[in-house]
């Protein structure tokens with residue numbers, strides 16, 4: 001990195017090398033040796049170029065690449081920049097470091113605007129330039145991070161399930177006593193083999209050293225290595241090109257139990273990824289939050305999308321309430337649900353910033369207070385604060401601090417999520433589909449999906465009575481919540497419909513000054529047009545669509561537990577309005593987002609699990625061709641649907657995933673079939 005004229009900031013959590021001509025040097029190494037200018041200019045519209053970097057540091061390589069991309073790539077091409085960083089700079093540190101580079105100003109201001117809560121380990125997906133430039137920042141050690149980009153952690157499937165990396169920048173180095181000295185010995189043979197397995201044929205790699213050991217490891221991993229002169233003509237560098245025929249990874253033969261992991265199977269893997277061409281139309285069924293986010297993510301990716309719903313308006317199901325809270329129940333335990341909650345909350349908060357920045361039209365980023373209404377929750381909050389408060393995601397608040405934030409007296413301590421808030425889901429849905437590549441068909445109920453040689457066929461009724469069909473659908477995404485299991489090939493889906501009623505209540509003196517969202521068992525958000533939309537009752541096995549006084553009472557008593565001065569008994573229940581809809585819940589509370597398994601093939605291929613749940617079955621899952629699900633968002637649709645939509649779009653397009661492989665597996669709809677086989681329940 002270059003040294004600017006002004007004094008350097010003190011950046012002590014990370015080793016950053018500052019040198020006079022560092023910036024030009026980095027351009028000379030990474031951009032030039034990977035021939036990015038020529039390769040960017042040669043791209044076509046909607047093509048995607050993937051860069052992998054080790055060592056994000058202050059993001060200068062990313063900004064330099066983005067700047068070059070903006071000058072040379074076609075307007076509708078997509079840049080994916082995946083970067084790994086073990087010790088991320090804090091936002092103030094990054095701000096101080098980057099403010100010294102005026103030539104990057106518009107770029108770094110955009111980066112800073114999204115650089116929130118980055119200290120959380122894991123995947124962080126940031127999008128820029130109207131969704132044409134994506135940065136996937138993975139906070140972890142390089143080896144661990146890159147392993148998460150494979151299709152499975154099974155040794156037979158250490159290939160990405162996406163198109164792979166076009167160009168690598170190797171720019172991480174271990175800290176020595178003198179941070180100016182880079183220690184290149186850290187790139188082990190294992191790490192370079194991992195990179196090779198993530199690289200496209202003829203993908204390239206550049207780094208700042210020409211150490212013999214690195215050259216040797218690269219050759220072994222399948223790269224053709226060239227030693228070239230750096231910009232200063234003094235230091236030799238490595239430029240390498242991946243030639244897959246050189247890369248014959250020898251897997252050890254798989255014997256029962258020689259592969260030890262909690263998930264003994266490679267079951268979620270689709271053997272060969274096959275991206276849907278950008279010229280193919282994608283159809284999405286269901287125009288709630290899940291369907292609208294999916295349609296938008298696909299349109300942003302370059303697809304033409306048709307979105308179908310049986311209702312006369314968008315967001316007619318669970319997504320139709322006047323206010324919904326962007327929140328997730330975080331867990332101090334390390335499990336897939338807890339991890340997914342953190343990733344999806346971070347992603348949703350960033351995603352919705354574009355809505356929140358437009359006044360109160362779509363909602364308010366007013367902060368969310370989760371109050372500790374019993375000692376068990378108070379203890380969990382303490383644990384969560386210890387885990388996350390340094391990341392900026394949340395803060396532990398005393399009852400007094402919470403009262404100041406909320407503008408009302410509160411008697412419980414709690415957790416405060418400063419970057420969250422509430423939204424008007426129907427307005428969000430409308431804005432999402434407001435895109436030239438999205439066609440919306442309403443008043444059309446789909447009753448059946450059939451596979452034909454030319455693609456999927458949908459049949460149903462238009463305007464309740466008129467027979468309707470659509471054929472030759474290349475790729476289909478089912479996002480119609482609990483109704484998915486009414487479709488013939490999806491009757492096995494283990495989802496549950498859970499009735500919920502919101503209460504629409506005029507403001508009262510106690511609630512009028514509310515400044516943040518408050519959640520406990522229920523929730524209340526600042527009023528809009530003098531009305532609150534209070535949520536939400538939770539009734540299993542109750543298909544009734546009528547508004548019930550009983551549920552208003554539940555909702556208002558839950559609010560009374562949060563706001564001490566609120567007197568639920570004083571409310572005139574006759575005057576209240578409400579709305580009933582149904583959540584689509586799964587047994588493990590995680591959504592189902594991924595390919596649709598061929599249930600007969602799963603039953604046949606994994607039948608041995610009925611006898612021995614730990615048997616290693618070396619076989620990839622069989623899925624119905626180009627059919628995907630995005631359902632099961634339970635009580636968290638606002639939070640979960642943006643990230644699940646990004647995941648589905650990445651699977652369909654073959655572009656890099658926004659989530660680690662472990663979470664992609666945890667969201668895979670096939671998990672329920674496998675679990676049932678393991679318990680011998682099928």
Ligand SMILES: Cc1cc2nc3c(=O)[nH]c(=O)nc-3n(C[C@H](O)[C@H](O)[C@H](O)COP(=O)(O)OP(=O)(O)OC[C@H]3O[C@@H](n4cnc5c(N)ncnc54)[C@H](O)[C@@H]3O)c2cc1C
Nearest residue numbers: 286288289290310317318319325446483500635636637638
């Ligand atoms: C009372 C209540 C309060 C809630 N509060 C919150 C909250 O504060 N925060 C939060 O994050 N989440 C909340 N949720 C959950 C959230 O609303 C859901 O998770 C989310 O709306 C799910 O979106 P979806 O698109 O999957 O389903 P839906 O919004 O139900 O959309 C499914 C769509 O599919 C259509 N459809 C169904 N079958 C067919 C067919 N055969 N043909 C054509 N179209 C079809 C339906 O018309 C519907 O539009 C709440 C839920 C309820 C019930």
Ligand SMILES: C[S@@+](CC[C@H](N)C(=O)[O-])C[C@H]1O[C@@H](n2cnc3c(N)ncnc32)[C@H](O)[C@@H]1O
Nearest residue numbers: 055056057058059060061085086141142172173
């Ligand atoms: C030279 S800096 C990267 C500069 C950066 N590419 C830029 O353009 O600003 C090297 C970075 O590698 C990171 N790093 C070192 N070892 C690492 C490891 N094992 N895994 C991930 N990151 C690592 C350091 O924290 C440091 O931020």
